[in-house]
Amino acid sequence: MQFHEVRFPTALSFGSIGGPERRTDVVTLASGFEERNTPWAHSRRRYDAGIGLRSMDDIDTLIAFFEARRGQMYGFRWKDWADFKSCKPSAQIAATDQVIGTGDGVATEFALSKAYVSGDAVYARPVVKPVAGTVLVALDGVAQVEGASFSVDVVNGVVSLFVAPSAGVSVTAGFEFDVPVRFDTDRIQTSAATFQAGEVPDVPVVELRV
Secondary structure, eight states, X not given: OOEEEEEOOHHHHTTOEEEEEOOOEEEEOTTSOEEEEOSOSSOEEEEEGGGGOOSHHHHHHHHHHHHHTTTTTXXXXXXXXXXXXXXXXXXXXOTTSEEEEEOOSSXXXXXXXXXXXXXXXXXXXXXXXXXXXXXXXXXXXXXXXXXXXXXXXXXXXXXXXXXXXXXXOEEEEEOBBOEEEEESOSOOXXXXXXXXXXXXXXXXXXXXXX
16 A cells, blocks of 8 residues: 555644544435435544644645655555544543453454444444554453563554463553545645735545555
8 A cells, every 4th residue: 555654743733623524325215214324334534734734834844744745645644633542532541441352262463443432332443553652452451561472563553462362351452543544635725925814725634444
């Protein structure tokens, strides 16, 4: 995949707007009842990177980043300030935040994910771009040591345990993560005059399926 393992400058993404998008097909029947279906198993996030710009130096940084990515050509990491932890934004990451699997005595690799719970409904979001050095892992609540008992693939979001956990053992993890995105445009239009007047360029960013 054409992807650069580099994060969009967090000083510029802070203050940006965006969030998850779903696609739902709604068919209204002759009776007035509805049938709803979705072709998407997972949501897709969109952001506007232009909102976080505050100075002409910010624009210079944005253009350099845009040019290095060749516009839409190469993906990159994005920090979603509203949702970048395995826990609530105000909480500290813990190794027991998210259940990522159950031991069977054979499996040693477990994909990171984050559960979104509302009532009885649960959505499990794959986490494919964890932040290096932030991943904590526990087996039945007992914290493990990275490098001694597990390793993390920060490119694909997979935890590899050096010894397969016994059957029934709960494998949990806590982490920070980025969103894999790309620019959703091949053109950025800026003007010093309009920027100083309070207008910022529209810089759409869209999540990638990886």
